[in-house]
Amino acid sequence: MWNRRKEEEPAPRITSPVPAPSDLGREGIPMSTMSHRESLHATDTHRVASSAVIGKSVVIKGQIYSREDLVIDGEVEGSVEAHENKIVVGPNGKVSAGVKAREVVVHGAIKGNVEAGEKIDIRREAKLVGDIKTQRIVIEDGAYFKGSVDIQRPDAQKQAAAAASATRPAAATSPAAAAAAATGAPPASTTSGGIPIEVKK
Amino acid sequence: MSAPVPGNTDVPGAGRRSSNALDQFFHALRDRSGLRILDLTGGSQANIQYIAEQGHRSTQDGLPRALDDCFATGGAGYFENQSDADRLNRFGSMTLDHEPGTFQGVLAWDVLQFLAPPLLEEVVVQLHRITEPGGLLLFYFHADDRIVELPAVNYHIVDRRTVATTAQGRVRPIRFLTNRAIEQLFAGFTAIKFFVTRDHLREVIVRR
Numbered sequence: 041m042w043n044r045r046k047e048e049e050p051a052p053r054i055t056s057p058v059p060a061p062s063d064l065g066r067e068g069i070p071m072s073t074m075s076h077r078e079s080l081h082a083t084d085t086h087r088v089a090s091s092a093v094i095g096k097s098v099v100i101k102g103q104i105y106s107r108e109d110l111v112i113d114g115e116v117e118g119s120v121e122a123h124e125n126k127i128v129v130g131p132n133g134k135v136s137a138g139v140k141a142r143e144v145v146v147h148g149a150i151k152g153n154v155e156a157g158e159k160i161d162i163r164r165e166a167k168l169v170g171d172i173k174t175q176r177i178v179i180e181d182g183a184y185f186k187g188s189v190d191i192q193r194p195d196a197q198k199q200a201a202a203a204a205s206a207t208r209p210a211a212a213t214s215p216a217a218a219a220a221a222a223t224g225a226p227p228a229s230t231t232s233g234g235i236p237i238e239v240k241k
Numbered sequence: 242m243s244a245p246v247p248g249n250t251d252v253p254g255a256g257r258r259s260s261n262a263l264d265q266f267f268h269a270l271r272d273r274s275g276l277r278i279l280d281l282t283g284g285s286q287a288n289i290q291y292i293a294e295q296g297h298r299s300t301q302d303g304l305p306r307a308l309d310d311c312f313a314t315g316g317a318g319y320f321e322n323q324s325d326a327d328r329l330n331r332f333g334s335m336t337l338d339h340e341p342g343t344f345q346g347v348l349a350w351d352v353l354q355f356l357a358p359p360l361l362e363e364v365v366v367q368l369h370r371i372t373e374p375g376g377l378l379l380f381y382f383h384a385d386d387r388i389v390e391l392p393a394v395n396y397h398i399v400d401r402r403t404v405a406t407t408a409q410g411r412v413r414p415i416r417f418l419t420n421r422a423i424e425q426l427f428a429g430f431t432a433i434k435f436f437v438t439r440d441h442l443r444e445v446i447v448r449r
Binding site for chain 1: 277283284285286289290293298299300301302303306335336395407409
């Protein structure tokens with residue numbers, strides 16, 4: 041009985057030192073305080089190793105931009121964007137934010153609109169309240185979803201992308217763009233029809 | 242092509258059935274596209290895919306899940322809890338909180354038979370509010386007055402005439418409604434049409 045009681049005690053808090061600001065500037069620092077690999081779906085575990093992870097005792101309020109796959113098992117309030125990558129909301133994850141990504145997998149809870157460029161996968165225990173825009177949707181039976189679904193056909197997306205690129209012909213031929221192409225560096229700013237477009241470095 | 246229907250079809254409540262009302266529902270909408278269809282299953286991939294294939298946009302609202310979350314546990318009982326003010330407030334915040342006249346079609350399935358007055362009438366009022374004039378609503382009602390409870394199931398559209406049900410592993414008490422009671426329930430709507438079936442379900446289409 042006593043041994044059992046000891047096992048039930050909460051795990052000691054991780055007391056790792058606060059990372060230096062220079063460390064925070066680096067990409068891909070895993071923010072994990074848990075053994076999340078065990079709690080995620082088997083098909084997602086291979087992604088975890090190469091993903092940034094927000095652990096289950098982490099709370100973030102603000103905007104998250106990610107250029108790598110992201111696993112959220114904590115709480116996020118604000119917005120989450122990983123346009124070219126995959127976002128997995130783990131079983132402990134609670135996201136009160138708009139989510140934009142190439143692919144979204146939901147085991148936990150999302151309250152907010154979701155734009156998944158390619159696919160959204162809502163698993164059995166998931167709870168999603170918000171509107172979805174995606175090309176493909178997978179909902180396991182038992183998942184809770186409240187909101188509208190806008191299925192976007194790949195052709196429509198291509199047309200939209202083509203229309204968007206057609207509106208920027210001047211940018212491609214502008215001196216700044218030509219200089220950037222020659223040097224391989226992005227231009228600081230360029231123009232399209234006389235309207236300045238800031239290009240973030 | 243329809244989406245694969247999930248779940249084990251060997252458990253009570255699971256299976257497939259032909260639905261003339263479903264056929265009529267989408268047949269009546271066949272000449273229009275871009276309509277907003279509310280599906281009260283609350284997350285059926287098959288339904289989302291079928292509705293999208295018909296050129297419409299689906300909205301999912303998990304009213305049955307809200308029923309279970311708000312009224313199934315604790316309190317005096319499933320139907321008695323539906324008179325509890327706190328539980329009703331929570332229920333109202335979880336479901337049917339859409340803008341007036343949003344939908345041209347509502348797939349309500351069998352949810353009304355799990356409601357007791359006055360919540361039953363209030364839900365019908367809310368469905369009337371959120372449906373556009375002329376919009377269609379599809380309902381199923383159990384026709385056997387000896388049955389007092391039913392396995393909770395989700396309805397998945399297989400094709401225009403076939404619906405698959407998957408059991409959710411719960412049982413809900415039901416209230417039997419006669420055809421006359423159903424007519425009175427929808428007295429504020431324009432028209433009501435009953436469909437004869439070979440099993441113990443009455444299928445009903447109501448025009449707002």
